[in-house]
Amino acid sequence: MQAENHKTVLPTLIRTMDRLSDCVSVWKTAGDRISVVPTMGALHEGHLSLVRAARENCDRVIVTIFVNPAQFGPSEDLEKYPRTLESDLGLLAALEVDLVFAPDQSTVYPDDFGTWIDPPPLARRLEGELRPGHFRGVTTVVLKLLNASRADEAWFGQKDFQQVAVVRQMVRDLNLPCEIQVGPVIRDSDGLALSSRNRHLSPGERIQALALSQTLRTAAELIQDGERDAHVVMTMMNQSLIDGGVSQIDYAVAANPATLETLQRITFPVVLLVAAKVGATRLIDNCLVE
Amino acid sequence: MQAENHKTVLPTLIRTMDRLSDCVSVWKTAGDRISVVPTMGALHEGHLSLVRAARENCDRVIVTIFVNPAQFGPSEDLEKYPRTLESDLGLLAALEVDLVFAPDQSTVYPDDFGTWIDPPPLARRLEGELRPGHFRGVTTVVLKLLNASRADEAWFGQKDFQQVAVVRQMVRDLNLPCEIQVGPVIRDSDGLALSSRNRHLSPGERIQALALSQTLRTAAELIQDGERDAHVVMTMMNQSLIDGGVSQIDYAVAANPATLETLQRITFPVVLLVAAKVGATRLIDNCLVE
Numbered sequence A, B: 001m002q003a004e005n006h007k008t009v010l011p012t013l014i015r016t017m018d019r020l021s022d023c024v025s026v027w028k029t030a031g032d033r034i035s036v037v038p039t040m041g042a043l044h045e046g047h048l049s050l051v052r053a054a055r056e057n058c059d060r061v062i063v064t065i066f067v068n069p070a071q072f073g074p075s076e077d078l079e080k081y082p083r084t085l086e087s088d089l090g091l092l093a094a095l096e097v098d099l100v101f102a103p104d105q106s107t108v109y110p111d112d113f114g115t116w117i118d119p120p121p122l123a124r125r126l127e128g129e130l131r132p133g134h135f136r137g138v139t140t141v142v143l144k145l146l147n148a149s150r151a152d153e154a155w156f157g158q159k160d161f162q163q164v165a166v167v168r169q170m171v172r173d174l175n176l177p178c179e180i181q182v183g184p185v186i187r188d189s190d191g192l193a194l195s196s197r198n199r200h201l202s203p204g205e206r207i208q209a210l211a212l213s214q215t216l217r218t219a220a221e222l223i224q225d226g227e228r229d230a231h232v233v234m235t236m237m238n239q240s241l242i243d244g245g246v247s248q249i250d251y252a253v254a255a256n257p258a259t260l261e262t263l264q265r266i267t268f269p270v271v272l273l274v275a276a277k278v279g280a281t282r283l284i285d286n287c288l289v290e
Helices: A002-006 A017-029 A045-057 A085-093 A134-149 A161-173 A196-200 A203-208 A210-224 A230-243 B002-006 B017-029 B045-057 B085-093 B134-149 B161-173 B196-200 B203-208 B210-224 B230-243
Strands: A012-014 A034-039 A060-065 A099-101 A116-118 A153-157 A179-183 A248-255 A270-278 A281-289 B012-014 B034-039 B060-065 B099-101 B116-118 B153-157 B179-183 B248-255 B270-278 B281-289
Touching: A012 A017, A017 A034, A017 A060, A017 A099, A017 A134, A034 A045, A034 A134, A045 A060, A045 A153, A045 A179, A060 A085, A060 A134, A085 A099, A099 A134, A116 A134, A134 A153, A134 A161, A153 A161, A161 A179, A161 A270, A196 A281, A203 A210, A210 A230, A210 A248, A210 A270, A210 A281, A230 A248, A230 A270, B012 B017, B017 B034, B017 B060, B017 B099, B017 B134, B034 B045, B034 B134, B045 B060, B045 B153, B045 B179, B060 B085, B060 B134, B085 B099, B099 B134, B116 B134, B134 B153, B134 B161, B153 B161, B161 B179, B161 B270, B196 B281, B203 B210, B210 B230, B210 B248, B210 B270, B210 B281, B230 B248, B230 B270
Parallel strands: A012 A099, A034 A060, A034 A153, A060 A099, A153 A179, B012 B099, B034 B060, B034 B153, B060 B099, B153 B179
Antiparallel strands: A116 B116, A248 A270, A270 A281, B248 B270, B270 B281
């Protein structure tokens, strides 16, 4: 009997919309406040920090794990994206998650599926410009997951700054009765923003990747020291990435956090955003300066 | 005091999303089942039959009245569409509606509004082909109204057959926790399907307009008598409209009710659909044959 005490109890794993609906119906009838944390799995401390925050706020916590094909472009890393369900469930066991919803592709997108979200103009900048269709896929799956889980609140990481902005506007525009909550960027002790894609970095690339967070830190300091010419800041950001050995830069900009329009003059709040490839791995990072 | 008893108590009229949200929050907390009947006002017995059905099914009934500009094309009758809020409220007073939500345009589409529904392929046929963007506007406003009213069920009239099919698929595709309910086409004693646009018909046009329902009846009889060649049925439908004095025909077809694809051979169920202009007024009608 004593061994039982050491057994890890994995969270309930649900694969179908019908079973999810049955569970949340019971919770809604009981008046429970439901939180959902949408993820693509390959969980790290960034995700877990969101789950802990959700746990504190709500009666019920649902974590969804779904690698959403609709948000990957044809030349992107859908196949290579890490899938680690078993260890994800182990990590969530310690956090008292009420259920994990991990549907397969045909559950989320059945053969006759045909309704999509056409996201706001905000979604055409930065990531949207480089990854056409990305936010159409993101907003559609997020809306589906929020609806299916009937969540009162949903948690996202600030690391995906533009995603948060686009999802927030979708929720506002479509009058969804769901609060969007945002957790901070979680970093390794050396500053690298946690990402499921970090596991693809070789030891040498892991060091190069530090250029992203270092660049953001330096640019934030430059602004705090009084620099107001956004062009100067952005030139520094690009140079800093190159100096750090990162030359495949998608963007390195200072932008208006509400519209994501690149600034001419620094006004506050300002968000600094970088996206670059380190080897074959595309990384993003950002820093809000208020 | 006695005069008070004869005073009509109008339903609560709400104009803003915040007040709507406050009301439905209280109802949701109490565990009430909420029904919504989305309308563009100019209410007639077709709408009222939906409200009565909703009243029987649910604890709370919300009627929305909003002439949705997003579902009108640039050359369509947005300006001319009848707006009769006061008499609408009078009609609803007798039906114990809990509230009427009649937002203005800037409440539904604020300046920074930018998220739209891209409806399923079904929405590109028939009405969608003739009225590009129509169902994008319909699905977007319906989703907003269902979300804002947090409805457990929503009522639509079979008269807008394609609209019902498109909304049903949107709700399924986006996993909305809302049941779509459908009320039958309501007709005048002479067969004309009720429509807010009928009030634009002159007495002569009113008689011509009967060709639509008569054509559907004759086509249904032809099928019930054994005709299985859809081309024969559709040729008859077009000729019958012309014979009845209706020559501006948009379509007169026999279609698969699930996909709205025009049939070659009649299979069951089949839906017969007509759309035509009578004078300056565009009318639609349909008949499901099972």
